[in-house]
Structures are given as structure tokens and as C-alpha cells.
Amino acid sequence: MGSDRHKAAALAVALLAAFAIAAGPAESRTLRWARSIDTTSLDPHAANVGPNLLVVHQIYEPLIVRRFDGKMVPALAVSWALTRDPLVWEFKLRPGVTFHDGKPLTAEDVLFSLERARSTASDVKSLLSSVASVSKADDHTIRIRTVGPDPLLPNNLTDVLVMSKPWTEAHESVAIHNPASGRETHAAGHANGTGPYAVVSREPGKKTVMRLYEGYWGKGEHPLDIDEIVYLPIPDNATRITALVSGEVDFVQDVPVQDVQRLQENRALRVNVSPENRSIFLGMNVGAPDLKSSSLKGSNPFADRRVRAAIEMAIDRLQLQRNVMRGLSVPAGVIVPPFSNGYTSELDIWPPVDLAKARGLLREAGYPDGFDIALTCPNDRYVNDEGLCHGVAGMLGRIGVRTRPATQPAAQHFGQVRRAELDFYLLGWGVTTFDSEYIFSLLYHTNTGALGGWNGTGFSDRAVDDQIHTLRQEVDQARRNATIASLWRRLKEEVIYVPLHNQTIVYAMSREFDIPVDVSSQPKMKFVGARRM
Amino acid sequence: MSAFILRRALQALAVLFAVGLISFAMFRFAGDPVNQMVGAETSPAERLEIRRSLGLDDPMAVQFARYLAGAARFDFGISYQFRQPVAQLLKERMPATLELALVATILALVFGILMGVYSALRRDSALAKLFQAISLIGVSLPTFLIGILLIYLFSVILGWLPSFGRGDTARLGWWTTGLLTVSGLKALIMPSVTLGLFQMTLIMRLVRAEMLEVLRTDYIKFARARGLRTRAIHFGHALKNTLVPVITIAGLQLGSVIAFAIITETVFQWPGMGLLFVQAVQNVDIPIMAAYLMLVGLIFVTINLAVDILYTIVDPRLRSSIHQPA
Numbered sequence: 001m002g003s004d005r006h007k008a009a010a011l012a013v014a015l016l017a018a019f020a021i022a023a024g025p026a027e028s029r030t031l032r033w034a035r036s037i038d039t040t041s042l043d044p045h046a047a048n049v050g051p052n053l054l055v056v057h058q059i060y061e062p063l064i065v066r067r068f069d070g071k072m073v074p075a076l077a078v079s080w081a082l083t084r085d086p087l088v089w090e091f092k093l094r095p096g097v098t099f100h101d102g103k104p105l106t107a108e109d110v111l112f113s114l115e116r117a118r119s120t121a122s123d124v125k126s127l128l129s130s131v132a133s134v135s136k137a138d139d140h141t142i143r144i145r146t147v148g149p150d151p152l153l154p155n156n157l158t159d160v161l162v163m164s165k166p167w168t169e170a171h172e173s174v175a176i177h178n179p180a181s182g183r184e185t186h187a188a189g190h191a192n193g194t195g196p197y198a199v200v201s202r203e204p205g206k207k208t209v210m211r212l213y214e215g216y217w218g219k220g221e222h223p224l225d226i227d228e229i230v231y232l233p234i235p236d237n238a239t240r241i242t243a244l245v246s247g248e249v250d251f252v253q254d255v256p257v258q259d260v261q262r263l264q265e266n267r268a269l270r271v272n273v274s275p276e277n278r279s280i281f282l283g284m285n286v287g288a289p290d291l292k293s294s295s296l297k298g299s300n301p302f303a304d305r306r307v308r309a310a311i312e313m314a315i316d317r318l319q320l321q322r323n324v325m326r327g328l329s330v331p332a333g334v335i336v337p338p339f340s341n342g343y344t345s346e347l348d349i350w351p352p353v354d355l356a357k358a359r360g361l362l363r364e365a366g367y368p369d370g371f372d373i374a375l376t377c378p379n380d381r382y383v384n385d386e387g388l389c390h391g392v393a394g395m396l397g398r399i400g401v402r403t404r405p406a407t408q409p410a411a412q413h414f415g416q417v418r419r420a421e422l423d424f425y426l427l428g429w430g431v432t433t434f435d436s437e438y439i440f441s442l443l444y445h446t447n448t449g450a451l452g453g454w455n456g457t458g459f460s461d462r463a464v465d466d467q468i469h470t471l472r473q474e475v476d477q478a479r480r481n482a483t484i485a486s487l488w489r490r491l492k493e494e495v496i497y498v499p500l501h502n503q504t505i506v507y508a509m510s511r512e513f514d515i516p517v518d519v520s521s522q523p524k525m526k527f528v529g530a531r532r533m
Numbered sequence: 534m535s536a537f538i539l540r541r542a543l544q545a546l547a548v549l550f551a552v553g554l555i556s557f558a559m560f561r562f563a564g565d566p567v568n569q570m571v572g573a574e575t576s577p578a579e580r581l582e583i584r585r586s587l588g589l590d591d592p593m594a595v596q597f598a599r600y601l602a603g604a605a606r607f608d609f610g611i612s613y614q615f616r617q618p619v620a621q622l623l624k625e626r627m628p629a630t631l632e633l634a635l636v637a638t639i640l641a642l643v644f645g646i647l648m649g650v651y652s653a654l655r656r657d658s659a660l661a662k663l664f665q666a667i668s669l670i671g672v673s674l675p676t677f678l679i680g681i682l683l684i685y686l687f688s689v690i691l692g693w694l695p696s697f698g699r700g701d702t703a704r705l706g707w708w709t710t711g712l713l714t715v716s717g718l719k720a721l722i723m724p725s726v727t728l729g730l731f732q733m734t735l736i737m738r739l740v741r742a743e744m745l746e747v748l749r750t751d752y753i754k755f756a757r758a759r760g761l762r763t764r765a766i767h768f769g770h771a772l773k774n775t776l777v778p779v780i781t782i783a784g785l786q787l788g789s790v791i792a793f794a795i796i797t798e799t800v801f802q803w804p805g806m807g808l809l810f811v812q813a814v815q816n817v818d819i820p821i822m823a824a825y826l827m828l829v830g831l832i833f834v835t836i837n838l839a840v841d842i843l844y845t846i847v848d849p850r851l852r853s854s855i856h857q858p859a
Contacts, residue, residue, distance in 0.1 A: 037815075038812075040614045040615060040616070041616060120579075184611075184616045184617050188616055203804075204615045204617070204622075205615070205804070205808070205809065205812055206698075206804045232698075232802075234697060234802045235799065235802075235808075235811065235812060235815065236799050236800060236802065238681050238684075238800070239684070239696065239697050239799075239800055239801065239802050242681075242684050242685070242688060242689060242696045242697075243688075243696050243697050243802075245689050246684075246688040246689045246692060246696050247692070248688070248695060248696055248697065380815065409815070409817070411815075411816065411817040412817075453577075
């Protein structure tokens with residue numbers, strides 16, 4: 001009897017295996033995707049922040065989309081070009097695109113979405129700040145007129161997502177939720193896009209389920225090998241990693257540095273590491289008459305270029321890479337990452353660590369005994385940000401710059417940076433347009449609110465500002481690049497910021513998937529190809 | 534009697550007012566909420582406009598009065614991050630936390646009493662010594678470490694239990710429960726053990742100490758002298774008299790179990806109020822943080838009030854002293 005039963009069982013197993021093989025290609029693949037933070041809304045125009053864009057990009061689509069390597073490829077627009085009028089861009093829309101509710105995409109929807117994205121309550125409106133008006137040439141062509149010539153308009157459109165006009169109107173979501181109004185619109189919790197994945201269910205902070213949209217236009221053009229996405233925000237690092245190790249999630253997007261090696265050694269997992277399009281650097285307040293956190297009164301050592309050069313010379317980037325970042329960073333000499341236009345290897349150099357020379361520079365500048373200062377860093381925003389703070393403080397102590405590390409949540413940190421309240425701080429900058437202009441305009445331009453909004457250093461230079469304005473209007477690529485190069489030469493000389501490194505991104509996943517690292521850490525799952533065993 | 538209850542209730546209200554004031558005042562310094570609500574490139578003028586429309590520029594007293602008036606109607610405003618009413622978010626998350634806290638307390642009571650009685654009666658047995666060792670672990674190891682160790686053992690190595698989440702839940706009206714599904718029950722095991730371990734060891738040690746005390750009293754000796762069965766002495770007389778302080782402690786601890794569920798919920802990604810609170814702290818979501826603290830304050834005050842009232846019913850000595858003019 002016993003052996004009979006065994007035979008039956010063996011037969012059943014064999015049959016099941018046969019079925020499994022036969023069913024292989026049609027097998028549905030679910031990606032359980034864990035990240036530290038959830039999107040706050042499904043409304044694509046509600047918040048211009050990474051965690052939101054990540055989720056809405058699976059559901060909605062822009063005219064032009066960026067691939068994993070940052071390259072721009074057609075999405076809802078099949079082609080685009082500047083017309084003979086340098087102020088007008090023309091976009092040809094893709095035919096045969098439908099929304100998840102089955103309605104076809106029209107030029108009206110695109111116009112509506114661009115207007116919605118430009119409205120006061122929109123958070124992506126800064127991406128469209130150069131737009132003067134939007135019009136329809138025919139049912140599948142739209143024209144965008146800019147205020148001045150804007151060579152980067154296509155780059156800025158990659159995060160402006162298109163909604164359905166009839167759907168948005170029918171669900172009373174034309175007004176984007178405004179935090180001040182306190183009202184939640186239908187579009188914050190529901191979605192109807194043209195994207196590869198349609199929302200099945202959503203529980204904020206817990207779980208969002210998306211399924212492959214049957215009518216997606218990109219079938220046959222994109223791999224679309226993932227049939228279902230279950231997006232799970234898990235804030236606690238240990239829990240998120242454990243869920244991956246125990247096989248309860250398939251893909252973890254934020255992997256703590258200390259876990260990378262352990263995960264690499266696990267044969268059931270795959271770890272992909274690649275540099276991110278983001279620089280990490282220190283900012284020094286050069287504009288204040290007096291440093292608040294220093295006992296030195298009546299003078300600001302950072303106003304002296306020699307002091308800033310001494311600081312740069314005292315920081316051992318390779319040691320930070322080795323000891324704080326555990327090898328997971330690319331030391332940098334300039335705050336533009338290699339992916340972005342304007343980067344050159346000649347810029348990406350830094351002075352060798354020379355403590356004697358650094359002390360000499362401090363002496364020359366009139367600080368033979370050094371000075372004391374607080375270095376303020378976020379502790380929940382960048383990879384090992386707190387560790388960097390302590391590492392840098394130790395290194396500066398060696399030249400007599402007695403540095404007190406102070407750390408705080410990014411929520412507080414960013415406000416203080418933007419209000420130029422800090423003397424010495426750590427910041428990271430992702431270049432969303434993949435062009436140096438974005439760095440100049442926001443980090444170097446005199447802080448006027450709209451421009452220089454993240455320049456917490458007090459740096460203000462008329463010549464630099466003028467050059468930035470010229471750059472923003474220039475459509476000739478060669479002349480643009482010449483201006484960018486000249487700006488970088490000048491700014492690198494100033495040492496307003498001390499570049500530390502470009503951050504690397506680590507993705508860990510089950511062996512069954514191979515999701516490449518997206519340079520903006522905004523992976524779009526439609527580009528993910530299968531890896532079957 | 535009713536004067537006593539009234540006095541206690543008034544005291545409770547004063548405590549709640551203080552909790553509200555502290556939570557309100559504290560969170561005004563927890564970072565700029567506007568910064569969290571809008572993206573990187575919103576202009577200062579727009580930021581000012583949002584500040585103004587949220588009433589963040591009004592005098593503190595006005596903001597606080599507005600807050601208290603709302604809280605009295607269970608209107609805690611709109612969450613900055615989720616853009617949903619805070620009361621609704623808390624209501625959605627409350628079943629998860631209460632279920633976890635209740636199961637943890639029941640586990641703590643049942644195992645705590647059993648182990649306590651056993652180690653009091655068989656003081657020198659090997660098992661009693663083992664219980665003592667376990668209780669030492671429960672008292673000294675921090676909750677998050679116990680949680681991570683359990684996950685490592687039962688999820689990573691053995692693969693028996695899910696490492697995070699609440700499993701499938703069934704819906705009973707607005708209440709969601711994980712007690713009726715297999716995956717829900719499996720998901721409940723590790724979080725409730727983690728959360729209840731400290732209470733269990735506390736109860737075990739309390740029962741053991743009280744039991745040893747009671748076993749030395751005269752009426753137990755008389756009972757023995759009368760020739761009552763050991764079983765009746767131990768469980769009918771000794772244990773019964775031990776339980777009064779145990780129930781008091783367990784009741785009071787229920788409040789802290791709910792409040793301290795924050796850590797357990799974070800470790801196990803348990804979708805309860807504590808996790809909501811932690812996420813709110815990360816995002817400087819002041820309405821949620823303030824509402825949560827108020828709620829925890831309310832739970833503590835209510836339980837304390839109930840215990841005070843129960844005392845007067847249970848303990849006649851307290852009652853007589855109340856009747857005397859002060």
C-alpha cells in the first residue's frame with residue numbers, strides 16, 4: 001500500500017511539473033515591490049517628489065519618458081521638434097492609445113492635462129514654468145509656446161503625466177487637491193491613465209495593487225513581462241530586508257548599505273548596483289557676515305576662498321567611500337553627476353589630501369588656530385548621511401576646524417537650507433532634467449525664491465546670475481554647452497560647495513527578476529524584461 | 534460616591550487638556566509642515582499662501598483653541614500626507630492595533646498566570662528555573678530586538694510565519710479582523726508574542742511573588758490544618774487572592790500595550806495606529822501625531838478612571854474613607 005501511495009504521489013508531482021512547464025510562458029508574474037515610503041497620492045500632479053512619481057509613472061504616462069539609463073524615448077508623443085519659430089515646440093501624439101476605462105487619448109486630454117499641471121495648485125508647475133500657452137494643431141498634434149526660447153522643454157515634460165479629460169471632469173477632480181483646502185479628490189485615491197498598469201486597489205501606507213492593462217498600446221513594443229505589481233511600503237529597514245530574504249517580497253528598492261554584502265552572498269537573491277544621478281556635497285555659508293554656530297564672532301571664515309580650499313583639501317574622499325559608504329559611492333570633484341549634460345572628466349578632479357598645506361591656507365587667511373563650527377546633516381534622506389557627517393567632522397578636526405556634527409530629519413533640514421539658516425551643511429541634489437542648468441539655477445543663482453531656491457550658501461554673483469539667464473534662453477546646443485563649461489570652470493574655482501561623491505543605488509531582488517538600476521531611481525516596470533529559469 | 538467619580542472625571546479632563554497642550558505645542562517645533570506638503574520647487578510666495586490658508590500664522594492660542602474645539606468633536610483635521618481626515622485614518626487603523634493589543638494581553642495573562650503559579654508552587658524545579666530565565670529575557674531585551682530575532686527564526690530560517698503585514702482580513706461592518714482567516718492568525722502570532730512578552734514576564738513575576746506571600750499567610754495555614762485538598766487551597770484560596778493586584782496591573786498595562794505597540798508595529802509592518810504615527814513623524818504630519826497622542830492620553834485616562842471606580846467597588850476600605858469628610 002505504502003509504495004502504491006508513493007507511486008501515486010510521484011505521478012501527481014510529475015503531472016504537475018508537466019503542467020507547470022506547459023503553462024510556463026503564459027504564467028502570470030507578480031512583482032511584490034517593497035519601498036521605504038508610500039506615495040501620498042495617486043494624483044499625478046499633486047506632488048513633484050520621487051516616491052509619488054515612482055508609483056504614478058506605472059499608471060500614467062508623459063509625452064516623453066526616460067528609460068532606465070536616463071535616455072528620453074517616445075511615450076504618448078511619437079515625435080517632437082522645435083518649429084521654425086524658436087518659441088514653439090510641436091508634438092505628434094501616438095495614435096491608438098486608450099485610457100484604462102477604454103476611452104481613446106485625444107489632443108484634448110493632453111491640453112487639459114498640461115493646463116492642469118500648470119495650475120496654481122499643481123506641484124509640477126515648476127517643470128512648465130517656461131510655457132506661455134498650449135494649443136492643438138489637429139487631433140494628433142499639439143503645440144507648446146514658451147515665454148522665451150526653452151531648449152529643455154522636452155526634458156521637463158518627462159514627469160508631466162497625462163490624464164483623461166472626461167474622467168477627471170466626471171469625478172470632480174479638475175481642481176488638484178490643494179493641501180490647504182483639505183479636501184481629498186477622487187483622483188487622489190483612484191486613477192485612470194494610459195499607462196501599462198491599472199490600479200486594482202489601494203490602501204494608503206499599506207498596499208497598492210496594479211495589474212497589466214489589456215489595452216496597453218505598448219504591447220509588442222515593450223517587454224511588459226510583469227503582469228501584476230503589488231507595491232508595499234515598509235519603512236523599517238530590517239523588516240524590509242527580512243521580507244526579501246524570507247521570500248515575501250520580490251524587489252527591494254532601498255537597501256541599507258550595511259546589508260548589501262550579506263544580500264550579495266545570498267544565492268537566492270540578485271543585487272544590482274549602479275551610480276545614481278545624484279551628487280552629495282557640503283555647502284558653506286559664504287554670504288553671512290557672521291557664523292551663528294561658531295564662537296568666532298565678527299568674521300566669517302567661509303567668506304575667504306582660502307578657508308574653503310583648505311576644507312576641501314582636508315577631506316579624504318576615498319576614506320569616506322571606503323569607511324562610511326562601504327565602497328558604494330563614486331567620489332566626485334564636481335557636483336554634476338556623469339549622466340548629466342555638462343559633466344566632464346576634467347571637472348571631476350579634486351586636490352590631494354594635504355593637511356600641512358590646508359593648515360597653511362588657514363594661517364594665511366588669518367585663522368592660525370582654526371575655528372569651531374557646526375556641520376548640520378539630514379539623517380533620513382541620503383545613504384548613510386549621518387555617518388558622512390561624523391566622518392567629515394573627524395577629518396576637519398585634523399586641520400583645526402573643530403566641527404560639531406548635528407543631525408536632524410530632512411523635513412527640518414531642507415527648510416533650514418532653503419532659508420539659508422545653516423553655516424555648514426550636507427545636501428544631495430538629483431539632476432531631474434539631466435542638465436547642468438538645473439544645478440546652476442537652483443544651487444548657485446542668487447536666492448530669489450524662484451531661482452536659487454536651494455542655494456543656502458548666500459553665494460550671490462551678478463556675473464554668474466547673468467550667465468545663468470543667458471543659458472536658460474539659449475537654444476543653440478553648441479553655445480549652450482560653451483556657457484555651461486565656462487560656468488563650471490568659474491564655479492569650481494569658487495569652492496562654494498565641497499563635492500563628496502555621487503551616490504550609488506542598490507536594488508535587491510529575487511533571482512527570478514532582473515530589474516536594472518534606474519539612474520533617477522524611478523524604475524518604470526514596462527521596460528523590465530523577463531528572466532525565466 | 535458620585536462626588537468622588539465627578540472629581541476623578543474632572544481630573545481626567547484636566548490631564549487631557551494638558552496632554553493636548555503639550556502635544557500641540559511640541560509639534561509646532563517638529564519641522565515645517567508646508568515643506569513636507571509641497572514639492573521641491575514651490576515658490577516662497579506659494580508657501581506663504583499655504584501657511585496662511587492652513588492657519589499656521591495665527592497666534593498660538595487661536596490655533597490651540599481651534600484644535601481643541603475640533604478634537605472635542607473627534608475632528609483632528611486633515612492629514613498632511615494622505616489628505617484624508619485624520620479621524621478616518623485612525624478609525625481604519627484602530628482595529629489592527631486593538632486586536633494586536635488584546636491578543637497580546639490575553640497571551641500575557643494566560644501564560645503569565647500559569648507560569649507564575651507553577652514557579653511559585655514548584656520553586657526549585659528545573660521548569661520553574663527556565664521560566665525565571667525566560668522572564669529575565671522578557672524584561673531585559675528590547676521589543677524590537679525580540680521582534681527581529683523572532684522574524685529571523687520563524688520567517689527567514691524556518692519559513693513558517695510571515696515576517697510582515699496583517700495577512701488577509703475579514704470585514705465586520707467598519708471593523709476589520711484578522712482573527713477569522715488563517716493568514717491573519719498566522720500573521721498575528723509573532724507580533725502579539727513580541728508585544729505581550731514584557732507584560733507576560735511582569736505578570737509571571739507578580740503572580741509568583743504574590744503567591745509565595747499568600748501561601749505564608751495564616752488563613753492558608755488554617756485551610757491546611759482543616760485538611761482541605763491542596764488543589765482547593767492553591768487554586769480556590771491562594772490564587773484567587775493573588776489575582777486582585779494582577780488584574781489591576783493588567784488593566785493599567787493595557788494602556789501601555791496599546792501605546793507601545795508603536796515599536797512592534799514598526800518591526801512587523803503591522804498596519805495599526807502606531808505605524809501610522811511613525812510614518813507621520815517621518816513626514817511631520819502634525820495632525821496625525823497630535824491626534825494619536827490625544828487618543829493615547831484618552832485611553833490612559835479612561836482606563837485609570839475605570840480602575841479607580843472599580844477599586845471603590847472591590848475594596849470596601851476605600852469606600853468608607855470616601856464617605857468621611859476630608
